[in-house]
Amino acid sequence: MKSLNIYHDFNLDLKLYSIPKKFIDSFQENKRKINFINIDDKTINKQDIEVFFGNRIKDDDIKSYKNIKWIHLGCVGYDALSIDYISRNNIILTNSKGLMTNSMIEQILNYITTFSRGTHRINNLRQSGKLTRQNFDFYYDYIENINTKKVLICGYGEVGKRLSEILNYLDMEVSLLSRTDKKDFKSFTLNNIDKAVENIDFIINLLPLSNETENIFNSQVFSKMTNAYFINVGRGKTVVEKDLIKAIEIGNLLGAALDVFEDEPLELDNPLFNYKNIILTPHIAGLDSNYWTNQLDLFSHNLNKYLASNLSEMKNKIT
Template identity: 35%
Template sequence: MKKKIVAYNRVEQPVLDDLKEKYDVRFFKNVDTKNDPEFLGHLSESEGIIGLGTPIDAELLDNAPNLKIISNVSVGYNNLDLGEMNKRNIMGTNTPGILTDTVADAVFGILAATARRIPELDHFVKNGEWQAEAIGEECYGINIHHKTLGIIGMGRIGKAIAQRGHFGFDMDILYHSRNRKPDAEKTFDAGYRELDALLEESDYVVMITPLTPETEGMIGKREFQKMKSSAIFINGSRGKTVVEQDLIEALENGEIASAGLDVYEQEPVASDNPLLTMKNVVTTPHIGSSTHETELSMSKLAGENLEAGLRGERPPNLVNPEAFNENE
């Protein structure tokens, strides 16, 4: 009898097809994982979960007595309650490395789009508002080159963003992270700063930290008031690293110039969110890793993680080794 697996959201079809040849796989998309009877019925007999964004907590795990591994199709794993998983010897995995350049491309694209007001001016042209050959200052943007880029979180993606800014746009790079990064300091001539100093000195502030208890709400009213009034804020990390209402007020009050956002406190964004009506805000729907090539590579790696765990082996990208050690 084939082992049962739950697949949930954003598992690419070639990987899903491959898994279905080997396992009894049921795919679910955007269902209520706490109340959907079909999901819970299959979960109760499943040994593995693969997918994106499924909240894993004690309540869900109580319905999954046979579960051995949860394979996230993402680098982040803040949806996993690792403490509960460790108690039950359930392994968790992620897909690091693959999406580094893709996310950095997206973040820098959002930065450029915000600085040069590209979405706003695209509508300006398409709506027939471009009436004179020479545009006026109402269409002017802000330079990127030779400005100061402050990066909060100098991990793989932070370094890739620094690379683009330093070598591509001759930007001065500042960074703040839990630990100093000598390699980034050498390669990108990056300067380490305490958070307040980074906020005060940077023309562009890019948030690219994981969501942890330490980073939740890390940027709020006080931090926005530290920034230059001409600063542009970019969030490519997780929505809850920022106090969204404080961001809205900072934009409304002119404490910062503009923002580019790929992530939000609530996703999808509520239609009445004030950010959606602000001309000085560029919004994208959490597109960080969303290219055909990257999504397929992430799904493949998640599949490898899943199958290793089902075989009782240590998965390549195990995030809670305690669970595996206890299984040995």
């Protein structure tokens, strides 16, 4: 039986972006020999690529892989890909939806409670050598419980749905912003974003990147916010960063927590670093130590269904 080569782009020197040996070894007992090949291998013939597994594939890559049949994304987002082209050419596209949901929610909860309990202010006092209750008393009026606070969840996919349930359980007043009206909570569509952000305490951005959402958080929208906290774990290019900074400076925003950015990685001279009330994390909201264990379960299931031609039983199918 002919072996199957799986081409991947997990070739960075980071635990999340390099396939563990135990992951590869787990496929060696398969009846059909499975080989994992780095897509950067210069000896690769692009016409041999049937299965691709990774995060950084582009439309031009797909078009050059004339015999590709299945793409599995190690992430959730696929907004950079032409779904029409993939579908027209009968290419299977699956993603890793569900693997990062809990991690992202916990990260968002961490941001919310960091702001509400003043943890970021405490850290600033510590770093300046002024960590006393007397100095912290200056921030007394900013320390509040989150129950009864108003939160706007922008994007109502799997993470947004679960997050809305949790925040509602914590007695926060939940409203939603999405492409279509939702019945579960008070809901706004994207063209009503100016109205949606008014009088909101926490704005949580989970929106994917599209023509509709690119730069959607701009000066006009930030001007409608009052004493709000802005959290972005969606897509960096949905936010105009210079407008966010201006909103911080004039006080429309009390603080911001950003896990994604217009350009990544952040350059060290990026002005975002200059603000103590802006929390920065390096695109790790979906990260946890069980990623590869969970990825193995998902990819193994889909690979077995693919090899058996049971394509309808593959999980997380987009096309």
